[in-house]
Amino acid sequence: MIRFDSVSKRYPEGREALIDVSFKVEAGEMLFVTGHSGAGKTTLLKLIALIERPSGGAIEVHGRDLARVRHRGIPRLRRDIGMVFQDHRLLMDRSAADNVALPLVIAGIPHEERGKRVRGALEKVGLAGRGKDAPAGLSTGEQQRVGIARAIVARPALIIADEPTGNLDPQLSEEIMQLFVSLRQTGSTILIASHDLALLKRMKQRVVVLDHGHLIDDVPGSEVA
Amino acid sequence: MNAQEAMAKPVRHSRTAMWRRQHAWCLRDSLRQLARRPFGTALTIVVMGLALALPLAFYLLLVNVQHLATALGDSQSVNVFLKTDVVADAAEKLATTLRARADVGTVTVRTPRQGIEELAAMQGFGDAVKSLPDNPLPFMLLIEPRAGTGRAQVEHMVAAVRAMPGVDLVQDNGQWRARLDALIAVGQRVTLLLAVLLGAAAVLVIGNTVRLDIRSRANEIIVQQLIGASAGFVRRPYLYEGAWYGLAAGLVAVLLVLLLEAVLAAPVRDLVASYTGRLHFGGLSWATLAAGWVIAVVLGWLGALVASSRHLLYPRS
Numbered sequence: 001m002i003r004f005d006s007v008s009k010r011y012p013e014g015r016e017a018l019i020d021v022s023f024k025v026e027a028g029e030m031l032f033v034t035g036h037s038g039a040g041k042t043t044l045l046k047l048i049a050l051i052e053r054p055s056g057g058a059i060e061v062h063g064r065d066l067a068r069v070r071h072r073g074i075p076r077l078r079r080d081i082g083m084v085f086q087d088h089r090l091l092m093d094r095s096a097a098d099n100v101a102l103p104l105v106i107a108g109i110p111h112e113e114r115g116k117r118v119r120g121a122l123e124k125v126g127l128a129g130r131g132k133d134a135p136a137g138l139s140t141g142e143q144q145r146v147g148i149a150r151a152i153v154a155r156p157a158l159i160i161a162d163e164p165t166g167n168l169d170p171q172l173s174e175e176i177m178q179l180f181v182s183l184r185q186t187g188s189t190i191l192i193a194s195h196d197l198a199l200l201k202r203m204k205q206r207v208v209v210l211d212h213g214h215l216i217d218d219v220p221g222s223e224v225a
Numbered sequence: 226m227n228a229q230e231a232m233a234k235p236v237r238h239s240r241t242a243m244w245r246r247q248h249a250w251c252l253r254d255s256l257r258q259l260a261r262r263p264f265g266t267a268l269t270i271v272v273m274g275l276a277l278a279l280p281l282a283f284y285l286l287l288v289n290v291q292h293l294a295t296a297l298g299d300s301q302s303v304n305v306f307l308k309t310d311v312v313a314d315a316a317e318k319l320a321t322t323l324r325a326r327a328d329v330g331t332v333t334v335r336t337p338r339q340g341i342e343e344l345a346a347m348q349g350f351g352d353a354v355k356s357l358p359d360n361p362l363p364f365m366l367l368i369e370p371r372a373g374t375g376r377a378q379v380e381h382m383v384a385a386v387r388a389m390p391g392v393d394l395v396q397d398n399g400q401w402r403a404r405l406d407a408l409i410a411v412g413q414r415v416t417l418l419l420a421v422l423l424g425a426a427a428v429l430v431i432g433n434t435v436r437l438d439i440r441s442r443a444n445e446i447i448v449q450q451l452i453g454a455s456a457g458f459v460r461r462p463y464l465y466e467g468a469w470y471g472l473a474a475g476l477v478a479v480l481l482v483l484l485l486e487a488v489l490a491a492p493v494r495d496l497v498a499s500y501t502g503r504l505h506f507g508g509l510s511w512a513t514l515a516a517g518w519v520i521a522v523v524l525g526w527l528g529a530l531v532a533s534s535r536h537l538l539y540p541r542s
Contacts, residue, residue, distance in 0.1 A: 051451070075453045075454060076453070080453075081453075083452060085451075091444070091445050091448060102449070102452060103453065105246075105247070106449065106452065106455075107243070107453075108244065108245075108246045110246060111246075150452070
């Protein structure tokens with residue numbers, strides 16, 4: 001599903017965000033990427049979504065070599081990835097349902113089917129019946145759930161989340177993470193960047209540890225303690 | 226259908242249907258965005274409408290001047306007034322001489338009696354003619370140059386006629402017509418220039434409005450790009466927005482011109498009636514108004530295209 005082969009990323013100002021990083025994620029697997037602030041977690045996710053291009057090495061997603069994906073092909077690649085952001089990135093002037101529906105609108109899904117799938121996604125994240133609510137009327141945790149519903153509504157094979165619990169209290173963080181674990185049952189591959197080590201230990205999933213751009217550890221779920 | 230079923234059922238859709246649905250959404254979204262700020266939208270429409278109405282109004286003026294020129298005759302005819310002592314035989318002889326020229330098409334002899342009757346028939350002259358003790362008008366020869374005769378040849382013929390014995394005054398109708406045609410040509414250029422300048426102004430007005438809209442919706446644009454919207458999808462609502470502006474502004478411009486026509490029709494009709502009664506005040510044709518409207522839509526779309534090309538920068542990676 002995802003293969004990083006000696007991937008490096010150096011930003012134009014000279015900062016080395018990733019250095020010679022290699023790992024593989026199988027289809028349907030759930031993986032946490034952790035490390036201190038500036039370790040390269042966000043850069044790693046950006047490379048997968050082609051928000052950035054690597055300076056060296058090769059990345060393969062869904063069997064596609066990302067180096068071969070041209071600029072025009074990026075939107076199609078991103079439509080196959082569900083993205084969850086730390087700050088939710090919801091459109092505050094639209095309802096929760098309209099936010100969730102956006103990937104389906106972009107994909108040109110018919111109105112009736114869109115409605116069904118939006119209701120299904122909201123139900124899955126525990127927000128059934130809240131579709132008409134404006135994001136401003138929802139709590140931070142609910143806003144993040146809307147963000148997750150938007151990421152899963154188009155049934156992507158891959159979901160990536162950048163610090164999805166970064167702004168949430170411990171109890172809400174646990175709930176959100178459990179939600180991701182439940183999404184894994186749909187067969188999606190899930191990649192989550194998080195610096196919350198205590199939370200990751202409770203999740204018992206595979207963890208990749210980054211430090212100053214280097215991959216320093218890759219711990220299977222069974223060995224996380 | 227529960228959440229699991231709703232999420233799991235795969236459905237295939239044709240590309241054309243997807244494209245149509247995307248357009249329908251973008252069209253509705255653009256209208257929604259315009260409705261969110263009614264005052265600003267109305268202001269932009271009125272400004273653009275006024276800018277487009279001005280060249281249309283000039284064109285209306287030009288069309289009526291052309292009507293006037295046509296009504297007054299478009300031939301290069303030459304009126305030759307003979308001296309008052311020239312009698313009918315001499316006038317006919319002169320006409321025969323002129324008919325023999327290669328540059329002359331027809332020569333019509335108008336008697337003093339025909340002339341006074343024509344003058345009496347014209348509005349405002351009836352009483353004046355009746356009060357005359359006798360007919361002061363001379364014989365007149367109406368020369369129509371041969372078809373295809375150039376302006377220089379006509380002028381040459383006029384000079385020759387002036388030198389003929391018995392000729393008192395030669396009136397070259399083609400001369401004022403040439404001047405009127407030159408004035409109309411200047412008017413056409415001015416109208417075209419005005420249309421181009423005000424059209425460019427309309428493009429800039431819409432471009433600036435769309436630019437501000439793009440700036441205020443930067444977050445939405447970024448989100449759309451991150452979740453897989455193509456460049457075309459992101460740009461489409463703004464193009465529709467420009468076209469909506471053009472559509473509404475075109476309607477304003479057309480209504481303003483129709484209002485102008487309605488306001489001017491009566492006084493202009495009274496004015497021209499006081500002359501010959503042959504002239505009429507004509508409005509712009511529906512085809513012209515429709516073309517103006519279509520151009521307004523194109524200009525609005527163009528303004529949005531320029532703004533979105535310049536300000537919708539897709540992240541290069």
